[in-house]
Amino acid sequence: MSRPIEDYGFIGNMLSCALVARDGSIDWLCLPRFDSDACFAALLGSKENGCWLITPKEKASRVSRRYRPGTTILETTFETATGAVTLIDFMPLAEDEEHVDVVRIVRGDRGNVEMNMEFVLRFDYGRTVPWVRRTDYGLQAVAGPDAVELRTPVELKGRDMRTFATFSVGAGAQVPFAMTWHPSHRPPTVRWDPARRLNETEKRWRKWSDDCSFAGKKDHPWREAVVRSLVTLKALTFAPTGGIVAAATTSLPEEIGGVRNWDYRYCWIRDATLTLLALLTSGYRDEAKAWREWLLRAAAIHPKQLQIMFGLAGERRLTEIELPWLAGYEGSLPVRVGNAAYDQLQLDVYGEMMDALHVGRKFMLEPSEASWGFQKVLLDDLEKQWREPDDGIWEMRGGRRHFTYSRVMAWVAFDRGVKAVEDYGLSGPVDRWHKVRGEIRDDILANGWNEKRGSFVQYYGGDALDASLLLIPSVGFLPPDDPRVIATVEAIQRDLVEGGLVLRYRPEHAPDGVSGSEGTFLVCSFWLVDALTMIGRIDEAEALFERLLSIRNDLGLLAEEYDPHTGRQLGNFPQAFSHVGLVNSATNLISARGPAEQRAGRAAAEEQP
Numbered sequence: 001m002s003r004p005i006e007d008y009g010f011i012g013n014m015l016s017c018a019l020v021a022r023d024g025s026i027d028w029l030c031l032p033r034f035d036s037d038a039c040f041a042a043l044l045g046s047k048e049n050g051c052w053l054i055t056p057k058e059k060a061s062r063v064s065r066r067y068r069p070g071t072t073i074l075e076t077t078f079e080t081a082t083g084a085v086t087l088i089d090f091m092p093l094a095e096d097e098e099h100v101d102v103v104r105i106v107r108g109d110r111g112n113v114e115m116n117m118e119f120v121l122r123f124d125y126g127r128t129v130p131w132v133r134r135t136d137y138g139l140q141a142v143a144g145p146d147a148v149e150l151r152t153p154v155e156l157k158g159r160d161m162r163t164f165a166t167f168s169v170g171a172g173a174q175v176p177f178a179m180t181w182h183p184s185h186r187p188p189t190v191r192w193d194p195a196r197r198l199n200e201t202e203k204r205w206r207k208w209s210d211d212c213s214f215a216g217k218k219d220h221p222w223r224e225a226v227v228r229s230l231v232t233l234k235a236l237t238f239a240p241t242g243g244i245v246a247a248a249t250t251s252l253p254e255e256i257g258g259v260r261n262w263d264y265r266y267c268w269i270r271d272a273t274l275t276l277l278a279l280l281t282s283g284y285r286d287e288a289k290a291w292r293e294w295l296l297r298a299a300a301i302h303p304k305q306l307q308i309m310f311g312l313a314g315e316r317r318l319t320e321i322e323l324p325w326l327a328g329y330e331g332s333l334p335v336r337v338g339n340a341a342y343d344q345l346q347l348d349v350y351g352e353m354m355d356a357l358h359v360g361r362k363f364m365l366e367p368s369e370a371s372w373g374f375q376k377v378l379l380d381d382l383e384k385q386w387r388e389p390d391d392g393i394w395e396m397r398g399g400r401r402h403f404t405y406s407r408v409m410a411w412v413a414f415d416r417g418v419k420a421v422e423d424y425g426l427s428g429p430v431d432r433w434h435k436v437r438g439e440i441r442d443d444i445l446a447n448g449w450n451e452k453r454g455s456f457v458q459y460y461g462g463d464a465l466d467a468s469l470l471l472i473p474s475v476g477f478l479p480p481d482d483p484r485v486i487a488t489v490e491a492i493q494r495d496l497v498e499g500g501l502v503l504r505y506r507p508e509h510a511p512d513g514v515s516g517s518e519g520t521f522l523v524c525s526f527w528l529v530d531a532l533t534m535i536g537r538i539d540e541a542e543a544l545f546e547r548l549l550s551i552r553n554d555l556g557l558l559a560e561e562y563d564p565h566t567g568r569q570l571g572n573f574p575q576a577f578s579h580v581g582l583v584n585s586a587t588n589l590i591s592a593r594g595p596a597e598q599r600a601g602r603a604a605a606e607e608q609p
């Protein structure tokens with residue numbers, strides 16, 4: 001199939017989402033949830049693995065696209081020798097979890113354009129051909145538990161297990177198509193009236209995005225980029241539970257042709273927590289509350305069984321398997337679903353959770369008794385295991401180590417516990433937590449700092465650098481003007497920057513148990529923006545931020561990684577981490593003329609036991 005990742009647009013309804021290529025082909029759609037099997041999987045294979053194409057018969061001389069502002073409604077305009085049409089793609093916000101719709105409207109803008117439609121539905125990630133029957137409104141396709149209704153006034157024809165249509169659209173006319181998924185054991189509720197649904201969907205998204213406070217700036221030149229990122233984060237939220245997926249896809253490669261292909265359609269505590277911070281600082285309190293409730297439900301298990309990631313509703317078993325029938329994105333194999341990282345030990349998540357709940361207090365979210373009880377249990381558990389080696393923030397598969405960032409976040413966990421008692425009057429064994437916080441600090445300063453390198457390093461005893469260390473000032477472990485912070489930022493600029501952007505680490509210096517290499521990791525470049533902002537190098541920070549804005553695709557979307565040599569986006573797409581980085585860095589830069597502030601507690605971190 002081979003379309004650049006950045007050629008895709010993203011539409012969604014907070015149950016699931018789809019990727020639409022520039023030529024009007026939907027090549028990725030999982031139904032009924034983000035993490036369900038795909039029924040269009042051409043993205044990771046060929047057309048035969050499922051896609052839905054609506055495109056002019058004759059090659060378009062120009063294609064342009066845009067979102068309706070503040071929404072996930074995508075418009076693609078095709079100009080041909082005979083006229084122009086706009087394809088309007090959207091997923092109406094769901095009324096229940098048993099019907100998920102994709103609506104496509106072809107609007108004639110000028111002249112007359114002949115169009116082709118091809119509908120290739122393949123359940124089970126592109127493997128299962130459904131049983132299709134014609135109906136008076138279009139067709140019904142059934143395969144085991146899944147059923148799809150396709151409704152349109154256009155005449156449909158079946159051939160070679162595909163459905164085709166040709167039609168022409170004149171200026172001012174509209175030709176609609178609506179696809180609805182429902183469980184096959186329930187009768188369909190086929191909703192129609194596409195124009196009304198478009199209107200309703202637009203109104204609901206606009207209402208949400210108009211509420212964005214974005215540092216109080218309605219006319220700031222970065223506002224559009226920030227709102228696009230926030231809408232993307234909101235659209236990656238599974239509305240029924242409040243869980244937030246790390247990205248919309250599985251197995252888009254971190255290296256073209258490589259093996260670093262992972263499934264991100266799950267809720268990582270770390271990613272979701274950072275998403276929450278971005279939403280909160282942009283004025284979205286309801287989302288923060290929903291996330292906190294999600295976390296408390298997902299983590300409502302024995303502390304020993306706490307996981308670093310869960311399914312959308314808190315499911316715990318995310319067994320990783322390979323799908324050998326898919327050829328992979330540009331031959332990048334294997335295609336994986338599930339993610340073996342779910343049973344890793346990543347001690348930083350304790351700090352991420354404690355920090356997010358602390359920020360919730362700072363933003364005066366209603367206090368919750370259950371939440372504080374949970375936090376005390378977390379600290380009891382962490383007290384027993386903070387000295388253990390773990391798999392680290394980057395989920396390495398090469399054996400456990402004493403990662404410096406994991407220790408820093410263990411310090412954050414106790415720091416926020418202490419502050420909850422001292423600043424917010426909550427009850428807890430504060431003297432004990434004070435002591436543990438001090439022990440962790442001494443441990444990090446003695447072992448995480450490498451005198452020979454003149455920098456903090458990825459793990460104790462090693463000399464490899466790691467971009468997560470850029471977060472040391474923003475989480476409050478050391479103040480930004482500490483010479484060790486400045487030296488670490490400068491070492492990372494010297495050794496981990498490739499084409500102006502930041503790598504997580506260099507696998508050749510810090511083996512991670514996976515073969516091959518990868519692109520620059522976008523959230524790490526945003527962390528460099530934040531670190532530079534905090535140490536007062538604002539012009540440099542702003543130049544890097546502008547560069548990052550310039551690598552978004554034409555719709556403002558970012559994948560996980562970027563290859564500065566080929567100019568291609570890499571990895572799962574769109575990715576929450578990257579968009580979180582954009583929102584936080586914009587907020588930090590804008591407030592940099594006053595005190596930059598990303599995380600609660602940072603300001604008070606200088607006084608240490």
Ligand SMILES: OC[C@H]1O[C@H](O[C@H]2O[C@H](CO)[C@@H](O)[C@H](O)[C@H]2O)[C@H](O)[C@@H](O)[C@@H]1O
Nearest residue numbers: 246262268270271339341393394395396
């Ligand atoms: O590259 C190795 C690991 O990559 C994935 O993890 C990355 O994505 C996560 C979700 O955005 C993020 O939380 C993590 O920090 C990143 O390293 C993958 O999910 C792992 O299974 C894989 O080992």
